[in-house]
Amino acid sequence: MITGRFAPSPSGYLHPGNLLCALLAWLSCRSRGGRFIVRIEDLDAGRCPKKYALQALADLDWLGLSSDEDPLWQSQRADVYGAALEQLSRSGHVYPCFCSRAELHASFAPNLGDEVPVYSGKCRGLTPEEIAAKSALRRPALRLAVPDEAVAFTDALQGPYERNLARQCGDFILRRSDGIYAYQLAVVCDDAASGVTEVVRGRDILPSTPQQIYLCRLLGFPVPAYAHIPLLTDSSGRRLSKRDGDISLSALSRRFSREEIVGMLACAAGLLREPRPVTPEQLLPAFSWEKVPKDEARLPAGFIA
Numbered sequence: 001m002i003t004g005r006f007a008p009s010p011s012g013y014l015h016p017g018n019l020l021c022a023l024l025a026w027l028s029c030r031s032r033g034g035r036f037i038v039r040i041e042d043l044d045a046g047r048c049p050k051k052y053a054l055q056a057l058a059d060l061d062w063l064g065l066s067s068d069e070d071p072l073w074q075s076q077r078a079d080v081y082g083a084a085l086e087q088l089s090r091s092g093h094v095y096p097c098f099c100s101r102a103e104l105h106a107s108f109a110p111n112l113g114d115e116v117p118v119y120s121g122k123c124r125g126l127t128p129e130e131i132a133a134k135s136a137l138r139r140p141a142l143r144l145a146v147p148d149e150a151v152a153f154t155d156a157l158q159g160p161y162e163r164n165l166a167r168q169c170g171d172f173i174l175r176r177s178d179g180i181y182a183y184q185l186a187v188v189c190d191d192a193a194s195g196v197t198e199v200v201r202g203r204d205i206l207p208s209t210p211q212q213i214y215l216c217r218l219l220g221f222p223v224p225a226y227a228h229i230p231l232l233t234d235s236s237g238r239r240l241s242k243r244d245g246d247i248s249l250s251a252l253s254r255r256f257s258r259e260e261i262v263g264m265l266a267c268a269a270g271l272l273r274e275p276r277p278v279t280p281e282q283l284l285p286a287f288s289w290e291k292v293p294k295d296e297a298r299l300p301a302g303f304i305a
């Protein structure tokens, strides 16, 4: 069974880039007769007031992209993530890290560009005595010790992609020092629990994917297929931002019908030549990843007021 999903982090209202992601995730699985589910990634519940999540679900329903199942809420699944962490700890892959934010900043090389900062591994070799002494002073974060090994996969849109875990990702955090589980751990647990077979999401998350594949392997989870979609821009190729005013769905819906909004997103995704009102169902027969641009999805003129 093909299962796709859309997993927003509702720290605000869904923006057009999220809607494009939801539409493509829905089209990709539905065009092959699969199931579509929505998950609320509110791990950091303090930053994700419930009203945004409820509005996101209402927005998806309004557009015709409803979840086939009751959504999972990450804020309610700490026991699941705790069990996975326990499994990784028992197999010796986890260590406590006592580095402060300032220490981490100081150890990262400047001007990394697209690269993510790689943790120095400072706390990896602590002795049990050092761990006990440091634990009395502060609660540690927990990190996964990664090997000097490349993880490669082929993205449906971005093509072959590979990263060396030790050199390009570093030992990454599984649980923060404040007790909040890391997105990297939660996402693989939840996709496995829901039987997700394909992950469609923004290209900004591409660099994390090898870490997630590695976690799947350690935990014995199947590795899903991936499609990382481009950034949505305005008609001149400019990144959407606050200066575009209110581009929440409720603001857009005062200017456009839902079919017009779907049509404009489909046009940005290369699925329509010209924007015209359509429903998600009407896009199904012609959907193909080959039509979707890999670097930039441009909205047609007139979408942004």
Ligand code: GLU
Pocket (backbone or CB within 6 Å): 006, 007, 008, 009, 041, 187, 199, 200, 201, 202, 205
């Ligand atoms: N929650 C992430 C976001 O809203 C997406 C994570 C994912 O799809 O794996 O950007």
